[in-house]
Amino acid sequence: xxxxxxNETKDRVERLIGLEMDDRLDEAxxxxxxxxxxxxxxxxxxxxMLAVRAVLSADAAAPMPVPPLLRDKIxxxxxxxxxxxxxxxQPNAQEAPGGTSGEVLSIGSPVLRMVRSIAAAAAVVxxxxxxxxxxxxxxxxxxxxxxxVRTIEDEIRDRTDEDGSIREFLAWKFLGADRKAGDAK
Amino acid sequence: xxxxxxxRELVLRAKGGSEEAFTDLVDRYHERIYRIALRxxxxxxxxxxxxxxxxxxxxxxxxxxxxxxxxxxxLVSITRNAAxxxxxGVQRRGRFKQTEDGLDRYEADGVGDPVExxxxxxxxxxxxxxxxxxxxxxxxxxxxxEYEGLRYEEIARVMECSVGTIESGLHRARKxxxxxxxxxxx
Numbered sequence: 001x002x003x004x005x006x007n008e009t010k011d012r013v014e015r016l017i018g019l020e021m022d023d024r025l026d027e028a029x030x031x032x033x034x035x036x037x038x039x040x041x042x043x044x045x046x047x048x049m050l051a052v053r054a055v056l057s058a059d060a061a062a063p064m065p066v067p068p069l070l071r072d073k074i075x076x077x078x079x080x081x082x083x084x085x086x087x088x089x090q091p092n093a094q095e096a097p098g099g100t101s102g103e104v105l106s107i108g109s110p111v112l113r114m115v116r117s118i119a120a121a122a123a124v125v126x127x128x129x130x131x132x133x134x135x136x137x138x139x140x141x142x143x144x145x146x147x148x149v150r151t152i153e154d155e156i157r158d159r160t161d162e163d164g165s166i167r168e169f170l171a172w173k174f175l176g177a178d179r180k181a182g183d184a185k
Numbered sequence: 186x187x188x189x190x191x192x193r194e195l196v197l198r199a200k201g202g203s204e205e206a207f208t209d210l211v212d213r214y215h216e217r218i219y220r221i222a223l224r225x226x227x228x229x230x231x232x233x234x235x236x237x238x239x240x241x242x243x244x245x246x247x248x249x250x251x252x253x254x255x256x257x258x259x260l261v262s263i264t265r266n267a268a269x270x271x272x273x274g275v276q277r278r279g280r281f282k283q284t285e286d287g288l289d290r291y292e293a294d295g296v297g298d299p300v301e302x303x304x305x306x307x308x309x310x311x312x313x314x315x316x317x318x319x320x321x322x323x324x325x326x327x328x329x330x331e332y333e334g335l336r337y338e339e340i341a342r343v344m345e346c347s348v349g350t351i352e353s354g355l356h357r358a359r360k361x362x363x364x365x366x367x368x369x370x371x
Contacts, residue, residue: 056331066219
């Protein structure tokens with residue numbers, strides 16, 4: 001029983017000391033801590049906590065050199081990523097054979113390309129209605145998927161000046177944009 | 186170029202596509218980001234990979250940075266994600282260390298100067314080894330608070346949780362660290 005009380009006290013002192021070290025102890029907490037520190041056990045716990053803090057501070061201040069070529073490697077990797085992004089965002093960079101409209105079949109990320117192909121096929125076969133409405137598209141790619149350089153949302157937003165029922169349908173489905181009255185029916 | 190306004194200008198230029206501005210941001214932050222990554226992943230090679238990945242993700246998504254946090258805090262968020270991804274990768278490849286190997290390299294040969302490494306105190310080694318034995322999440326909390334001096338609100342943003350969760354998490358992490366160091370720390 002006494003041990004439980006001691007552990008509880010110890011835990012409380014540790015918590016309050018932690019808050020004090022981080023300048024987050026309020027008035028009530030300070031009064032409680034002062035009370036707990038009247039006890040030897042409380043003082044001992046406080047000293048241990050302060051010792052840990054001191055050791056961490058000393059370690060934080062110790063030198064930790066970075067690899068000499070790190071900066072150049074980062075800059076090179078960033079340049080490559082940037083070049084890839086530019087290549088992927090160029091319209092009509094590679095048009096699929098037989099494509100009649102660059103804006104639908106231009107090359108984005110592989111996933112986007114696949115999704116677009118499926119969308120185009122579905123539009124032809126099903127009149128761009130049933131399959132999309134079933135939610136199958138949404139299950140394949142998330143519009144906020146940050147692992148892809150360009151998302152569906154980016155594509156739709158970039159192409160709002162162009163016409164096309166698939167695009168309008170996607171805008172309606174993912175962005176809540178108004179569809180043309182004729183398409184909605 | 187040290188004021189907040191100057192940094193905002195730099196970030197705006199980088200958002201606009203300026204390579205020079207983004208390189209300035211790399212120059213400004215890559216060392217700090219490397220140190221955070223190294224303290225989380227505990228392996229110099231993995232840390233190097235993480236820091237490169239951080240800046241690649243940053244340049245790819247800088248258009249989404251909205252100044253709600255500082256650019257540095259945003260980079261630290263990316264670092265946390267990239268470092269956790271790296272740790273998961275290490276686990277998948279079956280060489281999850283958090284062990285003394287990685288730490289020895291980190292202390293002795295991985296980051297250069299053997300003279301400086303030999304000057305590392307026994308206490309510092311003990312602390313780093315204890316840190317290496319914490320769970321990645323607890324270790325990250327200690328690194329962000331004790332080494333980087335981030336405020337609770339900033340840590341909460343980085344860890345994507347509430348300030349209350351950070352408070353409890355830090356309490357738990359410190360308790361565990363104290364235990365690993367032996368109840369009477371060095």
